[in-house]
Amino acid sequence: MGQATLEIQRISGHAGAAPGAGTQRDLEVCKLIDVTTCIGCKACEVACLEWNGLPFEQTTFDNTYQTMPDTRWNYWQLIRFKEVKKNGDSTLGEFSDSDNSDNLMWIFRKDQCMHCSDPGCLRACPADGAIVQYQNGIVDFQQENCIGCQYCVSGCPFNIPKFNETTKKVYKCTLCSDRVGQGLEPACIKSCPTGCLQFGTKEDMLRAAEERTKQLQKNGFTNAGVYDPASIDGTHVIYVLHDNTNPEIYGNLPKTPRIPLAFTVWKRFFKPILGGLSMLGLAGIFFHYVMLGPKRTQPEPTIKQEGK
Numbered sequence: 001m002g003q004a005t006l007e008i009q010r011i012s013g014h015a016g017a018a019p020g021a022g023t024q025r026d027l028e029v030c031k032l033i034d035v036t037t038c039i040g041c042k043a044c045e046v047a048c049l050e051w052n053g054l055p056f057e058q059t060t061f062d063n064t065y066q067t068m069p070d071t072r073w074n075y076w077q078l079i080r081f082k083e084v085k086k087n088g089d090s091t092l093g094e095f096s097d098s099d100n101s102d103n104l105m106w107i108f109r110k111d112q113c114m115h116c117s118d119p120g121c122l123r124a125c126p127a128d129g130a131i132v133q134y135q136n137g138i139v140d141f142q143q144e145n146c147i148g149c150q151y152c153v154s155g156c157p158f159n160i161p162k163f164n165e166t167t168k169k170v171y172k173c174t175l176c177s178d179r180v181g182q183g184l185e186p187a188c189i190k191s192c193p194t195g196c197l198q199f200g201t202k203e204d205m206l207r208a209a210e211e212r213t214k215q216l217q218k219n220g221f222t223n224a225g226v227y228d229p230a231s232i233d234g235t236h237v238i239y240v241l242h243d244n245t246n247p248e249i250y251g252n253l254p255k256t257p258r259i260p261l262a263f264t265v266w267k268r269f270f271k272p273i274l275g276g277l278s279m280l281g282l283a284g285i286f287f288h289y290v291m292l293g294p295k296r297t298q299p300e301p302t303i304k305q306e307g308k
Contacts, residue, residue, distance in 0.1 A: 031115075033109075035250065039194055044192060045079060048187060052174075057074065080250070086104075110196075113139065113173040115175055115236035118259070119139045121155050123259055124260075125149075127147045130147065155259060213240060223243045224241065229256065231256045
């Protein structure tokens with residue numbers, strides 16, 4: 001990665017106490033997750049916890065190799081374990097106890113915030129400054145501005161933001177915006193022993209993903225492809241999948257993620273209209289004051305007494 005990629009730029013006038021707030025790279029950044037080379041070691045999970053100082057808590061065993069069933073407010077990255085069968089046409093599917101063990105394979109997917117180009121959480125959030133999207137594509141939460149409404153939870157097509165009942169705030173992966181702001185890789189990238197995780201510009205990562213896809217297709221995975229869903233204008237976390245025609249098999253990765261229509265209508269239509277009506281109301285109050293003056297106290301009525 002060239003030196004120009006690591007240039008740091010400040011967003012003038014941006015305020016906030018969140019780590020890395022106000023810093024960014026010049027270029028659009030991206031994390032590449034090559035599912036085909038992940039070995040499920042969970043080093044990225046530990047690195048995320050340690051770098052962000054997240055408190056760990058006891059997990060619940062549910063007969064899988066996963067650390068826990070789902071991500072939590074204090075557990076932003078989770079390796080999902082899945083055993084599937086490889087069909088003759090190179091597609092992957094659910095397996096049953098009667099399947100030939102020769103056709104079974106493990107797949108591991110690193111589940112985390114996708115840092116969408118069109119973030120559903122940002123569309124849904126009514127609190128100014130609680131969710132910000134830097135010019136490099138990172139979507140960051142600033143908890144000091146969060147009002148705990150949880151609309152971002154409903155607006156996310158990947159079920160990522162998680163609510164803390166104690167603090168009444170919502171949390172998720174920040175793509176290590178503090179590290180990226182200083183020209184460093186996210187902590188999980190540094191910990192990966194297989195090269196499954198890569199980080200750089202979106203252009204470079206797409207190129208690397210396409211090259212890896214071609215290798216997989218030559219090796220029998222003819223449906224291999226890059227997961228970068230166009231339905232939300234792409235993401236800044238992309239995957240290389242053995243079978244891009246069936247992403248749901250990778251721990252419920254949605255094939256066509258979409259932002260709920262209600263949040264789209266609110267953000268694009270009703271919110272600007274209501275904002276405009278509010279401005280008209282303020283203008284009416286101003287001109288009323290100018291033309292008629294301030295409100296005056298009514299004089300006390302004179303009471304006429306009898307015989308006078």
